[in-house]
Amino acid sequence: MAMVLYFIFFGFILTAILGLLVSWLERKVTARLQYRVGPPLFQPFTDIVKLLGKELLIPRGVSKNTFLLAPIIGIVGAMVVSTLLFVVNMYPDKTFFGDLIVVLYFLVLPSLGVILGGFASNNPLASIGASREMKLVLAYELPFILAVLAVVIKSGLAIKFGDIIAYQSQNGMFIASWSGVISFIVILLCAQAKLGLVPFDVAEAETELAAGALIEYSGPALAIFKLTKAMLFFVLPFLMTILFFGGFSAAHLLKSLFGFIGIIVLIVVVKNTNPRLRIDQALRFFWGPVTVLAILAVILAIKGL
Amino acid sequence: MSVKLKALLKSPWVFHLSTGSCNNCDIEILDCLTPRFDVERFGMVLVGSIKHADVLLCTGSVNRKCIPKIKELYEQAPKPILVVAVGECSMSRGMFIDSYNCPVPLDKIIPIDVYIPGCPPKPEAIIAGVAKVIEKIKNSKLQK
Numbered sequence: 001m002a003m004v005l006y007f008i009f010f011g012f013i014l015t016a017i018l019g020l021l022v023s024w025l026e027r028k029v030t031a032r033l034q035y036r037v038g039p040p041l042f043q044p045f046t047d048i049v050k051l052l053g054k055e056l057l058i059p060r061g062v063s064k065n066t067f068l069l070a071p072i073i074g075i076v077g078a079m080v081v082s083t084l085l086f087v088v089n090m091y092p093d094k095t096f097f098g099d100l101i102v103v104l105y106f107l108v109l110p111s112l113g114v115i116l117g118g119f120a121s122n123n124p125l126a127s128i129g130a131s132r133e134m135k136l137v138l139a140y141e142l143p144f145i146l147a148v149l150a151v152v153i154k155s156g157l158a159i160k161f162g163d164i165i166a167y168q169s170q171n172g173m174f175i176a177s178w179s180g181v182i183s184f185i186v187i188l189l190c191a192q193a194k195l196g197l198v199p200f201d202v203a204e205a206e207t208e209l210a211a212g213a214l215i216e217y218s219g220p221a222l223a224i225f226k227l228t229k230a231m232l233f234f235v236l237p238f239l240m241t242i243l244f245f246g247g248f249s250a251a252h253l254l255k256s257l258f259g260f261i262g263i264i265v266l267i268v269v270v271k272n273t274n275p276r277l278r279i280d281q282a283l284r285f286f287w288g289p290v291t292v293l294a295i296l297a298v299i300l301a302i303k304g305l
Numbered sequence: 306m307s308v309k310l311k312a313l314l315k316s317p318w319v320f321h322l323s324t325g326s327c328n329n330c331d332i333e334i335l336d337c338l339t340p341r342f343d344v345e346r347f348g349m350v351l352v353g354s355i356k357h358a359d360v361l362l363c364t365g366s367v368n369r370k371c372i373p374k375i376k377e378l379y380e381q382a383p384k385p386i387l388v389v390a391v392g393e394c395s396m397s398r399g400m401f402i403d404s405y406n407c408p409v410p411l412d413k414i415i416p417i418d419v420y421i422p423g424c425p426p427k428p429e430a431i432i433a434g435v436a437k438v439i440e441k442i443k444n445s446k447l448q449k
């Protein structure tokens with residue numbers, strides 16, 4: 001019963017609120033960087049409420065179940081990850097063996113939802129968007145897992161969040177070591193791709209694919225997709241805070257908070273200063289330099305640097 | 306006013322449809338997004354798909370090839386949808402009124418909520434027009 005409450009309160013409500021605030025921050029900073037005023041604070045909330053009140057259209061000739069299930073799969077993935085991270089951060093002893101792997105698996109679900117929804121939409125642009133999203137997942141998943149592996153090796157082969165947090169509270173943050181810095185950069189780039197932000201927004205490419213995989217979605221289904229993306233915008237920096245700054249523990253709350261906000265600002269700045277890559281360039285980028293960096297981080301971690 | 310309506314008025318997402326304009330109106334619409342006018346202050350953004358839109362912004366003298374597409378787009382839009390006609394062309398066909406290719410004005414094809422005159426209208430006029438349509442909806446729904 002307690003788990004269900006955690007799931008609803010932390011996994012959904014708190015994550016949604018924080019995620020929408022972070023996505024407001026993203027829009028505001030983008031606007032300020034372009035010398036604009038930007039949207040008011042409650043704009044993302046208003047958007048979601050408005051979308052919930054709109055008509056839900058289902059295109060002709062689609063599989064209704066897949067079409068409507070796809071956004072739910074995505075949001076459930078984000079909710080599970082966020083619940084796990086919150087619980088692990090509050091009670092590090094509640095961790096279980098392999099929860100890091102569970103998180104890695106569930107983090108793919110939002111992308112999977114987009115892919116399923118895109119292919120189920122019966123629209124050529126959506127199919128192209130979905131296939132690009134699929135290639136992007138294949139591209140960033142390898143360096144992402146390698147970089148997480150570097151963190152696991154550093155903390156003495158602990159595949160538990162609790163141990164990673166405990167190790168960092170005793171021996172200092174991973175970000176202060178060479179392998180930590182390198183794997184941090186790798187995960188930052190992968191987070192950019194997971195969020196579908198500008199250098200890697202090939203799946204949603206507004207100028208060429210209209211809205212990509214989400215083109216046929218309207219009303220509440222679109223709201224769920226937007227909410228999932230906003231939640232991921234909070235969950236991924238949170239995951240990175242746990243992996244590299246030792247989570248939000250009382251001992252170094254301020255440093256972690258600083259790190260958390262720094263990660264978000266870095267993501268937004270990268271978004272605003274880069275043009276979009278083509279899908280083949282993105283694939284080459286992730287499998288080439290980024291994977292090499294990730295392997296370097298693993299080697300450094302084995303050497304104990 | 307219901308929460309639904311309030312939210313709709315605070316975040317109108319705009320789909321931009323050119324029904325054969327000379328492109329000048331379209332450029333003025335894009336002007337509204339620039340730092341000088343910045344309509345994102347009011348929650349307006351341009352979206353790429355009609356299924357995401359709350360406002361259908363039409364420019365241009367409606368030519369024959371476009372008519373079936375306009376009807377299709379209007380039917381595909383998730384309701385409630387507002388239709389805004391920008392520019393002289395979309396109101397009365399402007400200088401193309403005698404053209405063989407522009408049989409009827411736009412409001413004979415789909416219902417229009419607000420007309421913004423001008424050839425092309427200034428960005429200020431476009432923003433004022435959208436503000437008016439918001440006022441209109443507020444009043445009409447309040448009286449009910």
Ligand code: SF4
Nearest residue numbers: 326327329392393394
């Ligand atoms: S109203 Fe004027 S500026 Fe606008 S499309 Fe027509 S001719 Fe061009």
